[in-house]
Amino acid sequence: MYNFRTDMAIERRDLYQKANKVKETPGIQVSQEQVNKDISISRVEVQNEQGEQAIGKPIGNYITIDIKNLKIATEEEITKAGEVVTKELKALMQPLVQEKEDILVVGLGNVYVTPDSLGPSVIKDIDITRHLIEHLPQYVDENTRPVSAISPGVLGTTGIETQEILTGIIEKVKPKLVIVIDALASRSIERISSTIQLADTGIVPGAGVGNKRKELTKQTLGIPVIAIGIPTVVEAATIAADSLDLVFQKMQEEAEKTATDGEKLYTIFKEITEEDKYNMIKEVLLPKDYNFIVTPKEIDELIKTMSSIVARGINASL
16 A cells, blocks of 8 residues: 555545556546536545555545635635535435434644644634524524534643544534544645545544544444545655656656657656655655645635635535
């Protein structure tokens, strides 16, 4: 199994196919939908253990919503993206929970670290109704679903595993479904803060950056868990590998004109697998502690925009 740091099921499927030079992945079903010129959806279904082993993701459904030009998105485009999240989230929820049953929304991450602050940022905009239904029922529509929310912080500041906190809350509040929001790691620079992944399999916090915490799944919490994640970071080794590809592509273009040794060098490099390139670069970076986790300079604004899209999607679906 390749060791690229990515939480994205669609990227793991693509990497498997490149590594094995195949067009189909065993145990994996994929479908595509183009919503408009800026929004596309990829749906990955891991159907069996063979699919699990192929991409390292549990059996279940993984929906990837890619949004182009997010840095310059208008209010209308942000609203449309939120509507897409609503539609996909409703489809995941339908077989798991009844219309008026309690739902707990959980925002994972560290509010003081911008690339990891997605979860707490979303929680601030969630429409909370559980207390209103309990204490002010006369002011609430009879069809309102009880919704509660929490941002439990991180182990380094609380000393308590998120799984332990949620287990206690679930025992007391008794929701029928948990929706977890968290920042992810991606293999693709283009997907940073422009992609939303929804999954009905739960989540392992910190897995994408090599800092695994106790998993939040139906097996550990006792109720279904839907995970909503947005990639906000990428490894320096990934950026270096992608940059080398661009450099050698440029060399190939020049070599075709001049027939220099650059053509031979490019041919040799081209024959090296993507995983081998990544591992070579990682071997160079790791001993010097240069394999940083990198985020865009516009991350503050991107987190604000993506938080708004996710919060709108959740509120409308609930």
